[in-house]
Amino acid sequence: MEAPQAQAKPEPLLELRAINKTFGSVAALSGLQASVAPGEFVTVVGPSGCGKSTLFNIVAGLEEPDAGGILRFEGKSCHAADLLGRISFMPQRDLLFPWRNVVDNAILALEVEGMPRDQARAKALKMLPEFGLAGFEKQYPNQLSGGMRQRVALMRTFLFERDLMLLDEPFGALDALTRAMMQRWLLDVWQKYRRTILFITHDVDEAIFLGDRVLVMTARPGSVKLEQVVDLPRPRRPEVVTSPEFVRLKRTLLDAIEEESIKSFQSSIAQEKPQ
Ligand SMILES: Nc1ncnc2c1ncn2[C@@H]1O[C@H](COP(=O)(O)OP(=O)(O)OP(=O)(O)O)[C@@H](O)[C@H]1O
Ligand SMILES: [Mg+2]
Known part of the structure; x- marks a missing residue:
């Protein structure tokens, strides 16, 4: 029997070992190994x-x-x-529906999960100020700036309350100033909600500024x-x-x-x- 360790590491939330993925003749992943701790x-x-x-x-x-x-x-x-x-997942493209307003875009995953629309909307409305979207609930994606669109997509991801969030280059299309503001804002929101985040970026400064750990592929x-x-x-x-x-x-x-x-x-x- 193993002796209990005083400072044992928490069990990883996610663990990947020897992961391979091929698409026809294309090997996309080979022997990938990673683990992510809670929080x-x-x-x-x-x-x-x-x-x-x-x-x-x-x-x-x-x-x-x-x-x-x-x-x-x-x-x-x-x-x-x-x-x-x-898992809550924000894909590389924001995938907002142009025919849905801000609130109805934000509640999409909740609706798919079966939450009644009124209940989902009430939940989203409460979150709007924190995401810098107060007063914009009735606007459509084409009426929003790039930074706001990303915040709607992020709000959708946060509203789908799962322990692990995957964010695929969420700030890739933003100008440097908006991006820097969004990074600080995301850290505030993350510290408040204490989710576990995996975040893809092409920007090394962003990777360091946000991360507890950076994985280089x-x-x-x-x-x-x-x-x-x-x-x-x-x-x-x-x-x-x-x-x-x-x-x-x-x-x-x-x-x-x-x-x-x-x-x-x-x-x-x-x-x-x-x-
Ligand atoms: N569904 C698919 N069918 C066939 N090939 C695919 C599929 N998905 C990804 N690939 C291929 O797998 C490889 C890895 O693609 P992936 O999109 O994961 O890269 P990435 O690191 O996210 O790139 P980027 O930084 O440009 O977003 C590429 O060669 C891509 O063409
Ligand atoms: Mg990609």
Whole structure:
């Protein structure tokens, strides 16, 4: 019997081992290994096409990995399909319905789950101020700025109350200033709601500023190349980005990402060469 450990790590909320995923002749993921602790904010960076969204589709239960991998959620081994509806997921495109107003877009996942519309709307209305959308409940997506659209999509994800949230490049399309404000706002909301977050980004500053840990993925087929702990105190202030510790982390991560991006670029050039 194992002796109980005084400072045992909490059981991971999510654990992935030896995950492979192929699409026909394309190997998207190979031997991917990762685990996420309850309440953790983990950011994921890696070259374009390395399999980040594929990883999220698996954890959200939308794609099954190839046979042989191990997927565990809340300590239990499971298939990806078992996770469908148990994870909140904001896909890479915001997927707001143009014919639904702000509130009705935000409650979509609740409605799909079977919550009566009035009850779902009441819940969403309460959340609007926190998401910077007070007074905008009747507006349609085409009447909103990019930052507001993203907040509606995020509100939809938060309203679907699950322990694990997957956010696939939620701020990718925003200008730098709006993005910086959204990052700070997301950290505030995360600290209040204490969800576990997996967050994909192409922006290394964003990955460090938000994360407890940064996972750097290899070029395709993707696996985890580097797990970097971000030991910066919270709450994180905007000026942390110029601290020596932040700069040091950025250097390490950029080196790892660059190495993989070059591989990814070289293989895309090789594929384009005429035979
Ligand atoms: N449903 C699918 N069918 C066939 N190929 C797919 C499918 N989904 C993803 N792929 C392929 O798998 C690889 C990884 O794609 P994925 O979208 O996961 O990458 P990514 O890291 O999210 O890229 P980006 O940073 O550009 O968003 C790509 O080569 C892609 O074309
Ligand atoms: Mg993607």
